[in-house]
Amino acid sequence: MITEFCRLNDAIERVSKVINIQLNIERVSLLNAIGRVAAKDVTSPCDIPPYDRSVVDGYAVRAEDTYGASPSNPLPLRIVGEANFDTAFRYSIGPGEAVRIHTGVPLPKGANAVIMLEDVVEDKSTIYVMKSVGVYANVSRRGEDMPKGFTILKRGQTIEPWHVAALAAVGLDEVEVFERLRLCLLTVGDEIVEPSKNLDPVEVLSKGKVFSSTHYLLLCEAKRLGFLEPVHIGIVGDSPHQISNHIRQAIEECHSVITTGGTGPGQRDVVVKAVKEVGSEVVVRGIAMRPGRTTSVAVLKGKPIFMLSGFPVAAYIAFRFFVIPSLTKALGITESRNYVYAKLTRRVVNRAGYTTFVRVKLFNCGTEVCAEPLASTGSGLISTLLESNGILKLPDDIEGYEAGELVPIELL
Amino acid sequence: MITEFCRLNDAIERVSKVINIQLNIERVSLLNAIGRVAAKDVTSPCDIPPYDRSVVDGYAVRAEDTYGASPSNPLPLRIVGEANFDTAFRYSIGPGEAVRIHTGVPLPKGANAVIMLEDVVEDKSTIYVMKSVGVYANVSRRGEDMPKGFTILKRGQTIEPWHVAALAAVGLDEVEVFERLRLCLLTVGDEIVEPSKNLDPVEVLSKGKVFSSTHYLLLCEAKRLGFLEPVHIGIVGDSPHQISNHIRQAIEECHSVITTGGTGPGQRDVVVKAVKEVGSEVVVRGIAMRPGRTTSVAVLKGKPIFMLSGFPVAAYIAFRFFVIPSLTKALGITESRNYVYAKLTRRVVNRAGYTTFVRVKLFNCGTEVCAEPLASTGSGLISTLLESNGILKLPDDIEGYEAGELVPIELL
Numbered sequence: 001m002i003t004e005f006c007r008l009n010d011a012i013e014r015v016s017k018v019i020n021i022q023l024n025i026e027r028v029s030l031l032n033a034i035g036r037v038a039a040k041d042v043t044s045p046c047d048i049p050p051y052d053r054s055v056v057d058g059y060a061v062r063a064e065d066t067y068g069a070s071p072s073n074p075l076p077l078r079i080v081g082e083a084n085f086d087t088a089f090r091y092s093i094g095p096g097e098a099v100r101i102h103t104g105v106p107l108p109k110g111a112n113a114v115i116m117l118e119d120v121v122e123d124k125s126t127i128y129v130m131k132s133v134g135v136y137a138n139v140s141r142r143g144e145d146m147p148k149g150f151t152i153l154k155r156g157q158t159i160e161p162w163h164v165a166a167l168a169a170v171g172l173d174e175v176e177v178f179e180r181l182r183l184c185l186l187t188v189g190d191e192i193v194e195p196s197k198n199l200d201p202v203e204v205l206s207k208g209k210v211f212s213s214t215h216y217l218l219l220c221e222a223k224r225l226g227f228l229e230p231v232h233i234g235i236v237g238d239s240p241h242q243i244s245n246h247i248r249q250a251i252e253e254c255h256s257v258i259t260t261g262g263t264g265p266g267q268r269d270v271v272v273k274a275v276k277e278v279g280s281e282v283v284v285r286g287i288a289m290r291p292g293r294t295t296s297v298a299v300l301k302g303k304p305i306f307m308l309s310g311f312p313v314a315a316y317i318a319f320r321f322f323v324i325p326s327l328t329k330a331l332g333i334t335e336s337r338n339y340v341y342a343k344l345t346r347r348v349v350n351r352a353g354y355t356t357f358v359r360v361k362l363f364n365c366g367t368e369v370c371a372e373p374l375a376s377t378g379s380g381l382i383s384t385l386l387e388s389n390g391i392l393k394l395p396d397d398i399e400g401y402e403a404g405e406l407v408p409i410e411l412l
Numbered sequence: 413m414i415t416e417f418c419r420l421n422d423a424i425e426r427v428s429k430v431i432n433i434q435l436n437i438e439r440v441s442l443l444n445a446i447g448r449v450a451a452k453d454v455t456s457p458c459d460i461p462p463y464d465r466s467v468v469d470g471y472a473v474r475a476e477d478t479y480g481a482s483p484s485n486p487l488p489l490r491i492v493g494e495a496n497f498d499t500a501f502r503y504s505i506g507p508g509e510a511v512r513i514h515t516g517v518p519l520p521k522g523a524n525a526v527i528m529l530e531d532v533v534e535d536k537s538t539i540y541v542m543k544s545v546g547v548y549a550n551v552s553r554r555g556e557d558m559p560k561g562f563t564i565l566k567r568g569q570t571i572e573p574w575h576v577a578a579l580a581a582v583g584l585d586e587v588e589v590f591e592r593l594r595l596c597l598l599t600v601g602d603e604i605v606e607p608s609k610n611l612d613p614v615e616v617l618s619k620g621k622v623f624s625s626t627h628y629l630l631l632c633e634a635k636r637l638g639f640l641e642p643v644h645i646g647i648v649g650d651s652p653h654q655i656s657n658h659i660r661q662a663i664e665e666c667h668s669v670i671t672t673g674g675t676g677p678g679q680r681d682v683v684v685k686a687v688k689e690v691g692s693e694v695v696v697r698g699i700a701m702r703p704g705r706t707t708s709v710a711v712l713k714g715k716p717i718f719m720l721s722g723f724p725v726a727a728y729i730a731f732r733f734f735v736i737p738s739l740t741k742a743l744g745i746t747e748s749r750n751y752v753y754a755k756l757t758r759r760v761v762n763r764a765g766y767t768t769f770v771r772v773k774l775f776n777c778g779t780e781v782c783a784e785p786l787a788s789t790g791s792g793l794i795s796t797l798l799e800s801n802g803i804l805k806l807p808d809d810i811e812g813y814e815a816g817e818l819v820p821i822e823l824l
Contacts, residue, residue: 050617161632171613201583205462220573
């Protein structure tokens with residue numbers, strides 16, 4: 001029996017401190033970098049743009065030569081050439097001169113602005129400037145985008161498409177990332193059966209068997225996180241000895257192990273017995289969270305063994321709001337979660353000292369976003385995850401929220 | 413020169429109507445289904461739960477036998493056995509009887525409620541009930557989660573972790589999905605160079621060359637969408653003939669082609685010439701959107717050729733807010749975008765008839781989320797994407813938003 005439940009934040013703190021995992025560093029090509037975690041800061045080796053360049057099609061000029069220009073006072077400038085990527089560096093323009101220039105092309109020497117095509121009238125080798133331009137008008141300055149030394153990526157940051165683009169822009173074709181954290185999942189329960197098209201579901205279920213769905217939920221969620229490499233070891237019965245054999249092997253092969261099922265408060269509390277059998281130390285035994293309060297953690301050789309409920313919703317919530325924060329905190333990985341502020345359609349209450357997670361359905365109500373809390377019970381009901389698109393967290397120091405309150409919803 | 417710009421919504425409508433792509437259907441295992449698009453509705457072949465079952469550890473009873481029970485009036489019931497997955501179906505309980513039961517186990521015949529362990533006092537083969545329970549208390553009813561015929565997945569829906577879990581729960585190990593849409597990317601520009609660790613970036617850039625970054629941005633973004641299979645064909649110079657040769661081949665191999673670069677309003681408008689050369693019909697020539705107004709589309713054999721800017725931000729915005737919506741609309745794919753309502757820190761203005769996309773930086777300001785608009789210019793500046801974490805869309809019928817207004821921000 002669990003007698004004292006650890007507060008969620010304390011549990012995360014405690015577990016992240018005892019985790020001692022060293023992830024190797026590997027080099028990956030840019031296209032394989034997406035979703036991975038940077039192992040080192042990366043800075044730009046050069047100025048981007050590498051020179052002042054035109055951002056429009058027009059004429060490179062000396063800004064001062066255009067001062068006072070207007071449709072009623074067109075100022076003539078002599079066209080002395082055309083700057084493209086091959087020729088731009090050859091030109092140098094003096095007073096009264098202009099060079100035709102294209103988007104992206106370096107500004108010729110002597111020029112300090114570009115006047116747009118539509119602001120001049122061209123006549124043979126002369127343009128008549130109709131509009132004054134300021135210094136560096138229509139020019140992108142050297143280093144304006146990413147100066148040399150600019151930090152493109154920070155150690156611990158998850159690599160997004162724009163990071164990849166920025167790395168490419170400075171000529172890099174690889175990036176150093178942490179190896180993925182290998183996460184072994186073990187499903188516990190005498191009644192659990194792997195789904196298969198060769199089985200008649202009605203017949204299987206009528207015998208008191210249950211198809212394993214929780215491990216699919218966790219595997220799929222883990223696969224969405226680029227720093228994890230999840231593997232399902234398999235399904236094992238309620239025998240502590242069998243379970244401990246599997247855990248012993250998994251802890252050799254993986255950086256972390258997750259078990260689901262076998263954590264009930266009654267006689268089926270077999271997983272805790274099993275982790276003790278392998279010599280690991282139980283560091284968290286029950287967390288004051290709903291759902292998921294049977295969640296426990298043991299540590300062996302610095303590697304955490306997370307013991308989660310077999311119920312899909314309870315396991316999912318514990319995985320997302322406890323396992324992942326514990327791992328990212330221990331490893332120094334920056335995690336970004338997406339929130340929406342939404343108006344609660346009805347009151348939700350918390351239990352003293354507990355962190356409660358309420359599935360909500362977000363919808364547009366007029367010009368606002370509303371959040372309809374779904375049943376807070378039913379942690380065995382997968383359909384409530386299909387229905388919901390967000391999670392409202394009630395921290396352990398909050399008694400609840402009133403109807404109409406604007407509350408942060410984490411998007412699923 | 414582009415003379416008339418099509419409104420964004422009209423452009424999406426027009427393009428989605430002329431697209432005529434048939435995606436094949438393929439079967440994938442559950443673990444490969446994540447992010448893919450369901451090709452057919454999937455319904456549950458059975459009731460989940462398949463029977464009334466206990467959601468706690470306790471005693472299966474007849475609710476009526478507990479009526480009136482309290483600590484001062486404990487009601488005795490005779491324990492006639494213990495229900496687990498193997499034995500539950502054998503029991504039938506009568507008046508005055510109770511059966512010990514575990515979480516998830518089917519309710520024995522005759523029982524219609526479960527009383528929790530903590531609400532009884534056990535003495536040898538008798539329990540004393542201290543609390544009355546209602547009919548079906550602590551029981552999950554047959555079909556309560558997913559009744560037979562329940563729609564787990566709809567055709568066109570993107571498959572999320574909970575869909576996979578629900579499919580597994582009803583015993584399915586595969587799902588029919590649409591084949592991925594093959595998207596060929598072609599980078600156009602004489603000055604474009606593939607990034608490589610064997611090149612000195614300072615030297616390359618000083619010669620007026622530019623490293624290809626836009627195609628990485630689009631490839632990475634496309635890879636995040638499970639319905640796409642993006643491929644980079646390569647980099648080709650500004651010659652319409654060369655470009656058309658590449659497009660001719662790409663259109664055979666892919667369902668859709670994207671070109672970046674070579675769409676400038678000046679002489680470098682080589683891609684439109686090239687698509688005409690391959691015999692395709694230009695259906696959109698310029699869109700009233702900022703950035704990205706040179707965006708154009710041609711169609712050949714029902715396959716769209718999207719011509720995007722070479723500038724990373726302009727290409728990204730056009731890809732995300734025009735290409736993807738056009739394709740998903742044509743294919744009947746349900747796309748879900750994540751929004752946050754945030755308070756604008758300063759005024760943003762729109763241009764009449766244009767849809768403007770403003771990069772914003774979201775941050776917490778007190779108990780609210782604030783959105784700081786970043787420069788709306790600089791579509792060549794990748795660093796603005798690194799800085800921003802959301803996009804504010806100003807639709808073409810809105811003049812702008814005031815400082816302090818609550819506006820929807822699409823999360824990046």
